Amino acid sequence: MTYKLVWYGGAAMLLLAVSIVVSLTIGSSGISVRDVWGILLHQLPLFSKEAGSYSAGEIAIVTQVRLSRVLLAVLVGACLALAGTGFQGVLRNPLADPYTLGVASGSSVGAAFIILFGLQAAMGMWTIPIVAFATGMATLLGVFWLANHKGVIHMETLILSGVILQSFLGAFVSFMVSMSDGIVNQILFWLMGSLAMRGWDHVYMLIPFLLIGLPLLLAYGRPLNLFVLGERHAAHLGIHVEQTKLIVLIGSTLLTAAAVSVSGVIGFVGLVVPHLIRLLVGPDYRLITPLSAIGGGIFVLWADTVARIALTPKEIPLGVVTALIGAPFFAYLLHRRKKGQGGAL
Template identity: 60%
Template sequence: MKRKLFIYGGAAIALLLFSIVVSLSLGSANLPLSEVWRILLNKIPGLGSLITPDWQTTSETIILKVRLPRLALALVVGAALAVAGAGFQGVLRNPLADPYTLGVATGASVGASVIILTGMQTALGQWTVPLVAFVTGILTLVIVFRLAGTQGVMRLETLILSGVVVQAFLGAFVSFMVTLSKSVVNEILFWQMGSVAMRGWSYSGVVLPYLLVGTAILLYFGRSLNLLALGERQAAHLGVNVSRTRLVVLIVSTLMTAAAVSVSGVVAFVGLVIPHLVRLVVGPDYRLIIPLSTIVGSVYLIWADTLARLVLSPKDIPLGIVTALLGAPFFAYLLSRQKKRLSG
C-alpha cells in the first residue's frame, strides 16, 4: 500500500505542479512559461536573489494578484469536493454518490439566493453570502438526518431518499426565488453555476482548515470504509462501529462540501468523477483513494477553470457549466455500467 501511495502520489504531485505553472501562463494575457517560473521562483525566500526581475510589473501583478489566488481557490475547492465525494461513496457504498446526494449544495444555494434576493449580500461585507450559504448547507444536513432517523436508527436507503426529497424541495424553492428576482436574477444564477473568479486569498483560507482536518479524519476512517464495502453486518463483526463511522464520515464530508460551495457556488460532479477515476487506477482501498483524491481533484478543477477562462476569452464561462459538461457524460457512463453489472 505504501509503495502504491509513493508511486501514484508522486506522479499526481508532479502533475499538479505542472498544471499550476501551465494554468498560470494561460489566459487572455499570454505569458511565456519561463517567465511564469521566474516570477514564482523570485518570490521564494533564498531563491529570489538568484533571479533577475527582467519582466514587466503588469506580468507580476497578473500572476500574483489575479491568477494565483484564483488558482489557489480552485485547488482547495477541487480537493475538498473530491475528498467529500470519496467519503460519501465509501459510507453510502454507492459509486454514483457525490457531495450533493444529501442536498447540501442545494441548501447552500437557498441561503445564498435569499440573501441576494433581499439585497443583504453586503450586510456582513464580502462574507455575507458564504456565511449564510454555509449555515443553510449545514441546516439541510440536520433536516435530512431528522427525516431519515427512526427511533435512533438511520437506514442507508432512508437517508438517500430523504436527501433526494429535501434536494427536490429546496431546488424548487430556489427556482421560485429566481422567478421573483428581477435586477439580481443574473447574480443568483451566476452563483448557482459556480465560479472561482474574482476571489481573494482569504476565500481559500476559509476552505483550507476544513480540507486539512476533514481529510485527516477520513484517512483515520479509511480502514473502516474498506470494511464497510463488505457490508454493514460483516464490518460490524470485524469491529467497525458502523453507526459512528457513518455519522462522522457524513458530517465531515458535508462540512467540506458546505465550505467549498459557500465560496465557489455550486460546482457539480467533482465529487462524483474524481474518486471513481482514482478507484479505477489504484483499486478500492480508501487509504489510497482519499489522499490521492485531494491531489487529482485539485488538478481536475484547475484545468476545468483554465478551460472556463480560455474557451470564450476574455469572457469567462461559469466553472459549474464546464464541470457539468465534463461530468455528465461520465455520470451516464457510470450509470450504464452499473445497469449492465446489475443485469448481468
Template identity: 65%
Template sequence: MKRRIWLWGGGGILLLFVSMLISLSIGTARLSLGDVWHILLQQLPWIGGDTAIPPELASYESILLKVRLPRIVLAILVGAALSLAGAGFQGVLRNPLADPYTLGVASGASVGAAFLILFQLQYAWLGKWTIPIVAFATGLATLWVVLRMARINGKVRIETVILSGVVVQAFLGAMVSFMVSMSKTVVNDIVFWMMGSLSLKGWDYAIMLIPYVLIGWLVLTYYARALNALALGEQEASYLGIAVEKTKLAVLVASTFMTAAAVSMTGVIGFVGLVVPHMVRLLVGPDYRLLVPFSAIFGGIYMLWADTAARTILSPTEIPLGVVTAFIGTPFFAYLLTRRKKEMK
C-alpha cells in the first residue's frame, strides 16, 4: 500500500504540477514554459523580488496571473470536487454507474440558475454571487427532497435513493426545459450555463470553492474505512460495527455539498464524477483510503486538461466545458454499462 501511495501519489502530484505549467503556456497569447516559470518565480519575494520582469514579458504577466492561473486553479478544484463526490456516491450506492448527478442535485441547481436568468435577476441581490448562492441553495434543497422521499421506516434505502433521484431529476429537468421554452431573449444564457464553463471566473470563485472541497474531502477521508466495509453489504458492515445509516447520510450530504458548490460556480459539467473514480480504481484498487485522495488529484488533472481543450481547440471560440466532458464521458459510460451487463449475465 505504501508503495502505491508513493508511486501514484507522487506521480499524480508531479503530473498535476507539469499540467499546470503546460496549460499556463497554452492560449491565444502563447508563452514558452521558461517564460511561464520565470513569471511565476518573480512572484516569490525570496527568489524574484529584487529583479524586474523583462519588458517583453511584462505584458503577459497580467494575462498569466489574473486570467489563466485563477481559471486553472478553479478547474482543479471543480474537478476534485466532482471526482470526490462521484467516489462518495459510488461507495454509498454501491453502483459503478452512480455519479454526482444521480440524486438530481445538478438539476436542482439548474432550476435556481435558470429562474434567475429567465427573469433577469442574475445580479439582483448579491451581484455576481447571486446565481452561485441561489443555485447552491436549490441544489441542497433537492437533496433534502430526495432523502425525504427515500426514507422508509426512518432508514435511507439505497434502491429508493436512486429511484427518488431519477424522479426528481426528471421533474426538475422538465422545469428547466419549460423555462427555456418561455425565454425569448436570454435562452442562450440559460443553455450556456447548463453546458458549463470556467470563462470569466477570477480568484474569488476559486477561493470561495476551497472550503467546500476541503470539508468534503475530510468527511470522505474520515469515512473511508466505513465505505470499504459498505462494499461488502449493509448487513455485513453493521456486523463489523459500522454505523451504516450515519455513514450513508454523512457521505451523501458531503458529496452533494461538493457537487452543489461546483455546479453553482461553473454550471453543469457532467461525467467527471463517473469517469475519474473508475480510472483511479484501475490504478490503485477499490480501497477508499487511497481512492479518496487520488480521486481529488486525478480529478483536478482531468478537469484541467478538459478545460484547456475547451478553450484552445477552436480558439478564439470556446467550446462549453460540459460538451468536452460529455464527449469523453459518454463512451466511457457506455463501456461501463456494457461491462455491467456482462457481469450480471
C-alpha cells in the first residue's frame, strides 16, 4: 500500500504541478509566458528588490486574478472529490456524489434567496458563501432527521430522504428563478457554477475546510474499506457503524457546502474522480482518498482553464464544462461496467 501511495501520489502531484504551471501561463490578457513567471518570481523575497519592467496592471492580473483562481480551482476540486469519496464509501455506491443528499440544492436555495432580494451586500463579499453554507448544512440536518429511526440511519432511507429534499428544494429554486425577472441571469450563473470574480479571500475560506476534511477522511480509510463487506460485518470487526457514517457524512457535507458556497453548483467532480481513481488503484480507501483530492484539483483546474479560454472573451460557466466532460466519461464507465456484468448494472 505504501509503495502504491508513493508511486501514484508522486505522479499525481507532478501532474498537478504541471497543470498549475500551464494554467498560469494561459489567458486572454496577452501577457507572455516569460513575463508571467518573471512577475511571480519578483513576488518572492529573494527577488523582490530587483527592478522589473512590469506594469501594475500586469502584476495584478497574474497575482490577484490568475494565481488566486488557479489555487481556488484546485481547492474546490479537492473538496468536491473528497466529498464524493466519503459519500461513495459510506453509501457503498459508486454512483453516489456530493449532491446525493441534497446539499447542493440547499445551498442553492440560500444563494438564490439572497440574490433575489438584493441582499448581497449585507455581509460584504461573504454574504452568499455564508448563507449558502448555512442552508446547505440545514439541509443535511433535515436529511438526518428524516432518515433517523430510533437512533439508526439506514442507507436506503438516507438516500431517499436526500432525493426528497433535493427535489423539493430544487423546485423552490426554480420558483425563485421564475420570480426573479431582471436578475434571473445572476441566479442562473451561480447555479451553473463559476470561479469568475473570486479572489484570495475565497482561497483562504476553503483552506481550513480542506485541512479538516482531508485528515478526517484519511483517518476513516480502514472503516470505509470494511464497509464494503456490509455494515453487519464491519460492526463484528470492531467498527462503530453509526458513528462512522455520521462523522464521514458530516465531513463530506462540510466540504461540499464550502465548495458550493464559493463556486456555485459544479457537478460530476465528486462522481467521476473517485470512480476513476478506484479503477486505477483499486478499492482501498487509504489510497483513493488522498489521490481523489489531487485528481479533483487537476480536473477542476483544467475544466476552469477551458472555461476561461474556449470562447474568449466570453467565459463558459464551469459547471457546464465539467458536465460536458464528466457526463460522457461516466456514461462510458457505466457501459463498461454493464458489459462486465453481462448487462446488469
